Amino acid sequence: MTWKANRLALRQGSLFPLSASSLAAVVIVTPVLVVLWRSLTSGKLGFTVAINVDNYLRVFADKDIWPMLSNSIIYAGGSALLGTGLGGLLAWIVARTNTPGKGLVELMPLYPLLMPPIMKNIAWILLLAPKSGILNGMLEQFLGITYPVFNAFTMAGMIWTFGIACVPLGYLFLLPVFLSFDPSLEESAYIAGSRPVSTMLKITFPLAIPAFISAFVLNFLRALRSFETPVLQGTPGNIKVFVSRVYDSMALEFNTGLATAYSVVLVILSALTLYFYVRATRFSERYATITGKGYRVRVIDIGPWKYVTFAAVCLYFLAGIAVPFVVLIVVSIIPYFDYETFMTFPAHMGLNNYRTVLRHASFLNGLRNSVMLSVVIALITVFAGIVMAFTIHRTRAVGTKIFEFIGTLPLAFPPLVLSVGLVIIFVGTPLYNSLWALGVGLFVADFPYAFRNASGAIVNIHKELDEAAWVHGAKWRHVFFKVTLPILKPAVGGALFYIFIEAIRNVDVAVLLTAPGLEYGPVTLFEYFRVGQWAEASAGGVIYLIILIVAVSVAKFAFKMKFSL
Amino acid sequence: MAILKVAGVTKLYKDLKALDNVSFEFEKGILSFLGPSGCGKTTLLRSIAGLEIPDAGSISIGDKVQTSIEGGVLIPPYSREIGFVFQNYALWPHMTVFKNVAFALNLRKVPRDEVKRRVLAALELVGLGGREERYPSQLSGGQQQRVALARSIVMEPRLILLDEPLSNLDAKLREEMRVELKKLIKKVGISALYVTHDQEEAFVISDKVVVMNAGKILQYDSPDEIYSHPCDPFVASFIGHSTLVEGHVIKAVGGECVVQIPEFDNATLVCAAPKMGLASGPCSVVIKNGDLRLSHQKFSIDAINVLEGAMTSREYRGGLTDHRVQIGSKEVVVTSHRLCPMISVDGEGGKVFLCIEKSAISLIPTHAAV
Numbered sequence: 033m034t035w036k037a038n039r040l041a042l043r044q045g046s047l048f049p050l051s052a053s054s055l056a057a058v059v060i061v062t063p064v065l066v067v068l069w070r071s072l073t074s075g076k077l078g079f080t081v082a083i084n085v086d087n088y089l090r091v092f093a094d095k096d097i098w099p100m101l102s103n104s105i106i107y108a109g110g111s112a113l114l115g116t117g118l119g120g121l122l123a124w125i126v127a128r129t130n131t132p133g134k135g136l137v138e139l140m141p142l143y144p145l146l147m148p149p150i151m152k153n154i155a156w157i158l159l160l161a162p163k164s165g166i167l168n169g170m171l172e173q174f175l176g177i178t179y180p181v182f183n184a185f186t187m188a189g190m191i192w193t194f195g196i197a198c199v200p201l202g203y204l205f206l207l208p209v210f211l212s213f214d215p216s217l218e219e220s221a222y223i224a225g226s227r228p229v230s231t232m233l234k235i236t237f238p239l240a241i242p243a244f245i246s247a248f249v250l251n252f253l254r255a256l257r258s259f260e261t262p263v264l265q266g267t268p269g270n271i272k273v274f275v276s277r278v279y280d281s282m283a284l285e286f287n288t289g290l291a292t293a294y295s296v297v298l299v300i301l302s303a304l305t306l307y308f309y310v311r312a313t314r315f316s317e318r319y320a321t322i323t324g325k326g327y328r329v330r331v332i333d334i335g336p337w338k339y340v341t342f343a344a345v346c347l348y349f350l351a352g353i354a355v356p357f358v359v360l361i362v363v364s365i366i367p368y369f370d371y372e373t374f375m376t377f378p379a380h381m382g383l384n385n386y387r388t389v390l391r392h393a394s395f396l397n398g399l400r401n402s403v404m405l406s407v408v409i410a411l412i413t414v415f416a417g418i419v420m421a422f423t424i425h426r427t428r429a430v431g432t433k434i435f436e437f438i439g440t441l442p443l444a445f446p447p448l449v450l451s452v453g454l455v456i457i458f459v460g461t462p463l464y465n466s467l468w469a470l471g472v473g474l475f476v477a478d479f480p481y482a483f484r485n486a487s488g489a490i491v492n493i494h495k496e497l498d499e500a501a502w503v504h505g506a507k508w509r510h511v512f513f514k515v516t517l518p519i520l521k522p523a524v525g526g527a528l529f530y531i532f533i534e535a536i537r538n539v540d541v542a543v544l545l546t547a548p549g550l551e552y553g554p555v556t557l558f559e560y561f562r563v564g565q566w567a568e569a570s571a572g573g574v575i576y577l578i579i580l581i582v583a584v585s586v587a588k589f590a591f592k593m594k595f596s597l
Numbered sequence: 598m599a600i601l602k603v604a605g606v607t608k609l610y611k612d613l614k615a616l617d618n619v620s621f622e623f624e625k626g627i628l629s630f631l632g633p634s635g636c637g638k639t640t641l642l643r644s645i646a647g648l649e650i651p652d653a654g655s656i657s658i659g660d661k662v663q664t665s666i667e668g669g670v671l672i673p674p675y676s677r678e679i680g681f682v683f684q685n686y687a688l689w690p691h692m693t694v695f696k697n698v699a700f701a702l703n704l705r706k707v708p709r710d711e712v713k714r715r716v717l718a719a720l721e722l723v724g725l726g727g728r729e730e731r732y733p734s735q736l737s738g739g740q741q742q743r744v745a746l747a748r749s750i751v752m753e754p755r756l757i758l759l760d761e762p763l764s765n766l767d768a769k770l771r772e773e774m775r776v777e778l779k780k781l782i783k784k785v786g787i788s789a790l791y792v793t794h795d796q797e798e799a800f801v802i803s804d805k806v807v808v809m810n811a812g813k814i815l816q817y818d819s820p821d822e823i824y825s826h827p828c829d830p831f832v833a834s835f836i837g838h839s840t841l842v843e844g845h846v847i848k849a850v851g852g853e854c855v856v857q858i859p860e861f862d863n864a865t866l867v868c869a870a871p872k873m874g875l876a877s878g879p880c881s882v883v884i885k886n887g888d889l890r891l892s893h894q895k896f897s898i899d900a901i902n903v904l905e906g907a908m909t910s911r912e913y914r915g916g917l918t919d920h921r922v923q924i925g926s927k928e929v930v931v932t933s934h935r936l937c938p939m940i941s942v943d944g945e946g947g948k949v950f951l952c953i954e955k956s957a958i959s960l961i962p963t964h965a966a967v
Contacts, residue, residue, distance in 0.1 A: 037650045040671035428650070496687035502674045503646050503681040503758075504701040504748065510675075514700075518691045 038430055046429040048508065053423040056416045057438045060476050063453030064445060067299075070456050071292035087293035096272060103187070104273040104301065107262070108255035110191035115198020116248045120206040120240065122199070122348060127210035128236075129334050131341040136349040137203070143353055144200045145530075146580050148537035150554050151573045153264045154561060155356030156193045158363055158570075160184035166359065169371035185269030194261045196352050198251040205247035209240045228332055242312065249309040256302050257446035259540035264561065274298040275448055275540075282544055288456055295449040303444040360577075364570035385571035394551045394559075395572055402553030403579070405467055406535035409474045414527045416475075417482030421490045422516060426498055427508070439483035447477040447540040455544050465547045473541040478531045485530075489523035490516065529587040533580060598660065600625050600756060600788045601645070606654030606664075608640055608812075615640045616651060617812035626804035627782055629791045633835065637812040638792045642758050645790065646681055647674035659755055680749025680757035680787070684764060686741045688733035688748075694720070695729035698748045705752075719747040723781065739770050746778070750785050757782070759791045763798065775801050796836050800824065808832045826871070826959050833883040833961065840929045844882040846960070854960065856882055862925035866902050868958035881961040886932040888957030891920055892950050893937075902953040908937070909947065922951055 071087050091097060126134045159166050162180035171177040183189055213236065221231040255261075262276040274294055281291035334341065363369050365381050373380065389395045420439055424432045442450065454473050458464040493516070501515045517524070542552040554576060560569035601623040608616040616637045630638035643649040645656055647663060655665035658679070663672045688697050695716055702712045720726055723743035733741055742762060749757045762778070763771045779802045782789045793799050799806050800820040808816045808823060808831075815829040827833035834841050844856040847865070854870045857863055866882070890896070896903050906924035913936065920931040931937075931951065 036669070037652050037666055040666070040669065041650050044671070044673045494685060494687065496683040496685055497689055499648050499674070500681065500683055500687035500745075500748075501689070501700065503648065503677070503679060504752070505675045505704045506700070507673075507675055510704060515689055519689070521691075 041428040041430075044428060044508075046423075046427040046508075049419055049423040049427050049512075050429045050432070052416070053420040053432070053435050056420055056479070057435060059472060060438055060442060060479060063450050063457060063473075063476060064441060066456050067292045067295050067445075067449060067453040070288055070453075071296045073289065087289040088296075090290060091293045091297060096277075100272050100274060100277060103266075103271055104256065104298075106187060107190055107194070107266075107271075107273055108252045110187070111194035111198050111255045112248050112251035114191060114195030115251050116202035116205075116244060118195075118348065119199040119202020119204075119247065120244055121344065123203045123206035124210050124236075124240075125341045125345060127207060128332055129338060129341055130331050131334075131338045131345060133342055134345055136345055144197065145533055145584055146577065147357070148539075148554055148573070148576055148580070149197065149258070150260045150264070150537070150539050150557055150561075151360060151577065152197055152356055153193055153260045154557070154566070154569055154573060155360050156189070157184045157264065158359055158369065158566065159355070160189055160192075164370055166371060166374055169375070173375075183269070184265050185271075187269075187271055189269070190261050190265045190271065193265060194255055194258060198254065199348070199352055201251055201254075202244075202247045205243050205250075206240055209243045210236075213239070232332070245312045246309065249305060249312050253302060253305045253309060253443075256298065256305060257448075257540075259446075259448050259543070260558075264558075274301070275446060278448055278452065279543070282452055282455065288452070291452050292456075295446075295452055299445055299449060302446060306444050360570050360573055363567055364574045366567065369566040369570075385567045386575070389560075389568050389572045389575070392556075394548070395556050397549070398546075398551030398553050398556040399575070401467060401470075401551060402536050402538075405471055405474065405552075406532045409471055409478065409535050410528045410532040412471075413475050413478050413482045413531050414486070414524060417479060417484075417527070418486040418490075418517070418520065418524065419512075420483055421486035422512060424487070425490050426495075426511070426516065436487075439487075440480050442476050443480045447473070447538070448544070450476050451541045451544040458545075465545075465550050467550070470542055470545050470550075470552060473545055474535045474538060477538070477541050478534055481534070482527050482531060485523055485527040486520065489520050493519050525587070529583060533583060536579065536583075537576060599623060600659060601628075601790070602655075602657040603641075603645070604655050606641070606644060606651045606656060608637075608644060608649060608651045614812045616644070619654070619812070619814055621807065621814060621817055623788070623790075623805065625788045627779065627789045627791060627802055629793055629799035629803035629806045630809060631793060631796060631799040631806050631835075632809035634794060636809045638794075638807075638809050639760055640812075641809070642760055642790060642792050646679060646758050647672060647677050678752065678754050680752065680754045682742075682745045682749050682757065682759040682762045684761045686733075686745040686762075686765075688741055688744055690733055692732075693729065694725065694731050694733065694736070694744050697733065697744060698729075698751050700748065701752050715751055716747075719751040720744075722750070722785070723747045738766055739774065742766065742774065746781070750787060753785075754787065757787050757789045759789060761792055761794070763793075764795075771798070778802065808835065810835070827883060828961060830881040830883075830961055833881070833959075838886050838932065840884045840886060840927070842882050842884070842927055843879065844960070845879050846877045849877065853955075856880065856958075856960065858882060858925075860925050860927040861904060864904055864925070866953060866958060868902075868955050868960060871960045871962065879963040881963060883959045883961065884929065884953060885957045885959075886919070886930045888954050889929070889931045889933075890952040890954075891922070891931045891933060891937045892952070893948070895950055896952050900952050901955070902958075904951045904953065906949055906951055907947040908949050911937075920949075922949055924951065 072085065073083055122137050125131050126137050157165075160168070160182040162168060162183040162185065165180070165182055165184065167182050168180045171181055184193070217239070218231055218235055221235045226234065257275070259275055259279070262273045263279055266273060267276050274297060278291050278294045278298065281287050281294060362374065362377050364385055365383065366373050366377055367380050367382065367384060417439070420435050423429065424435050451473050454469050458469045463469055497515055497519065498511050501511045506514065537554050538552070539554050539558055542555050543558065546552045546555050557569050557572045560572060599622040603622070604620045606616050606619045607614065619641060630641055632638045640649055644651050644664065645658070650671065651664065651666060653666050655668065656663050658677065662668065662670050663677055664670065689700070692700070698716045698719055699712050702715060707715070717726070717729065720729055723746050725740060725743050725747065728736070728740070733744065736744065745762070763774050766774060775798050791799070791802055803820060806818065806820055806823050807814055810831050816823055816827065816832050823832065824836060827836060830841055833839055842858050842860050844858045846854050847857050848855040849870055852870050853867055855865050855867055857865045904924050906922040906929070908920055909923050909928070910921045912919045917932055917934060918936050920933070920937055922929050922931055929951065937949070
């Protein structure tokens with residue numbers, strides 16, 4: 033459009049959505065720019081700073097940088113491989129084989145929503161700790177092995193914990209591939225003379241590779257961003273990755289320059305991964321086997337192998353879902369945690385730990401803050417996400433494509449890095465140590481989910497529906513509130529619950545922004561855990577678990593919502 | 598007074614001219630925009646509705662300027678007081694039929710009982726009385742289409758715009774609906790702009806037709822004029838039912854011309870001179886498939902424009918038959934109610950005689966195709 037036509041267009045109902053989106057964009061971009069800026073300056077906070085690359089020189093002079101880089105990649109790659117591989121296998125078992133008891137797996141997609149990441153770490157540390165761990169204790173008691181076979185504080189322990197957490201995503205990515213696979217692709221292989229096993233190896237699995245790569249890269253990115261596992265399991269075992277190094281620079285040294293420089297390295301890694309993810313997804317769309325036709329896929333009789341796959345399903349159910357869950361609950365109702373007390377269960381059962389944590393002002397404060405803030409943030413974030421998506425897809429303002437980039441930008445920024453930026457912005461202002469800083473952090477961290485969800489949904493609404501309202505007399509606010517929003521209702525509901533759940537169990541944004549008197553949710557669990565109050569940590573965790581179970585059940589059954597990651 | 602005035606409207610998509618300096622005026626009645634996909638007809642309609650913003654030009658509805666890029670006027674779509682029927686109907690899935698139709702009235706704060714009266718009247722008019730509490734997904738395609746129509750006329754706008762409204766219906770229903778649609782629009786007495794790529798539909802429904810290609814208006818005339826006197830080779834070939842050859846006017850006497858046609862082995866044809874007059878020079882010759890006579894015997898001596906050819910194939914279409922006759926290096930299609938037997942396909946046996954009535958030919962001067 034010519035400049036003149038453009039200016040005329042802008043007057044027509046673009047102004048409000050455009051300004052609202054710009055405001056959101058500024059909030060998102062500011063912490064990002066602050067991190068970049070701070071990484072390029074030196075000096076202490078509040079003093080005049082000089083622009084230089086000193087921080088980077090220090091980062092790259094750090095003799096630990098290479099082990100840290102390789103640790104990060106081994107940790108992220110290992111857990112992504114374990115999680116995606118196992119998830120893909122389970123998806124295939126459920127979709128295509130006659131394995132008995134495969135219904136056990138169908139619970140899985142909900143599981144990651146219920147179990148906050150920090151709870152998984154706590155559960156696995158209780159199980160795998162080298163001295164006090166339950167499994168090592170059992171090995172000693174029953175088999176007389178005194179040597180600690182399991183150790184949560186090793187790379188293998190980290191990969192195990194996070195890898196198991198990566199399984200649901202792998203499962204969810206690959207299940208539709210196996211379920212809506214065009215049977216004629218396999219049938220033509222049979223006709224050509226291929227037996228079921230070789231058809232599986234030569235046709236079925238290769239066609240699932242693009243989805244596998246997508247899920248792998250996404251899990252890799254999640255591992256790079258993850259906070260709990262590196263800090264709770266890596267740091268005690270002296271296995272450093274970038275996230276834990278950033279955390280240490282902030283929490284122990286309070287050297288923002290150094291923290292931001294490490295952050296930038298981490299961001300570059302994440303951005304590269306994200307780039308690969310976008311490429312991989314595009315590739316897998318080209319490779320698409322899903323046509324939208326309702327195929328009835330054939331379940332293959334795998335003969336005696338079905339007992340092997342049955343064992344795999346049971347093992348996953350035990351290791352991935354049941355055992356950590358049971359351990360947490362048991363530990364929360366025994367007087368204190370050590371192996372002997374644990375084994376006497378249910379002898380000294382009681383709700384003492386719950387009473388204790390519910391008497392702690394900090395726990396209650398954190399609980400109240402996280403419930404309240406999560407509700408508010410979910411509402412604001414989802415609304416802002418919809419407005420931004422609306423601005424891009426439904427107004428005539430030019431240059432709105434930039435919002436596409438800004439709205440997705442926080443995905444490349446690990447939440448911990450965002451909160452580093454927010455600490456730098458807010459420190460010294462009255463907003464530091466207030467819920468405002470936390471709210472902004474959660475908003476920015478969760479924005480991409482809200483935005484991408486709304487964007488996907490709006491693109492699927494035929495544009496004519498809006499235009500019909502428009503030509504029949506609706507101004508932008510009528511279009512937005514009477515047409516777009518009501519049609520988006522199911523997607524909006526899902527996003528609200530998802531962001532509520534993400535926010536209420538958040539640790540990595542909040543950990544740098546909390547202070548005594550300003551506690552936030554699961555961060556208090558993190559603190560319990562760090563001072564060795566394991567039973568209290570478990571009890572507190574179970575309280576959060578109950579809140580999440582209630583939220584998810586309400587969403588699932590009352591609103592018939594479907595969740596996807 | 599013209600209900601619609603379009604002057605110098607140009608719309609660019611990158612380097613592509615979707616609309617290229619389009620100007621016309623329309624008095625009243627039903628006007629069709631006809632052309633192949635991508636010719637700019639929908640862009641023109643959407644520009645009139647205010648859904649697209651042209652890069653230049655002006656559009657007036659009634660006496661009010663709606664778009665004038667040069668004059669800095671751009672009335673938003675919601676203030677243009679028009680009706681619009683979208684290709685996919687665009688019924689809001691979360692509202693009942695009643696609410697869909699009442700939407701525009703409610704926005705304008707029309708009193709409730711009047712809304713009810715007017716909505717029910719509009720639904721009655723389109724034959725959907727009693728279905729107002731259904732949701733759009735509970736209706737068939739044809740019924741959805743009627744709801745969309747009711748929604749566009751309930752405000753009693755001066756002008757309704759219809760963007761290929763019948764293209765999602767199956768062929769049989771489409772033929773029924775186009776007659777009904779025309780009756781309905783005439784009954785309501787609103788002027789309508791109708792976009793279609795189907796020439797038959799345009800002819801059935803409209804008082805005037807704008808034929809477009811590549812963002813330009815090629816011809817703006819009544820359906821009959823467009824069919825009998827296409828003024829552009831593209832129009833002739835798009836309307837179809839004709840064979841197009843290149844010719845050369847060698848003589849023009851009185852109201853008649855003699856055209857020589859190289860592709861017919863330099864045979865000459867006598868025909869009426871075109872209106873704009875054509876003394877000599879190259880031209881396109883449009884021969885109407887339906888106005889030809891075909892015979893295995895020679896025509897009587899006084900018959901004019903008799904050509905000799907060979908029938909190569911024949912397609913029976915039920916009622917009508919297309920006969921393909923090779924004349925010189927060109928294949929001519931002869932459509933008749935009568936099945937002309939194929940004597941033989943190999944060589945001489947297929948010999949036929951073709952008589953082209955003067956009225957079957959129209960000439961388009963080559964230089965006139967601007």
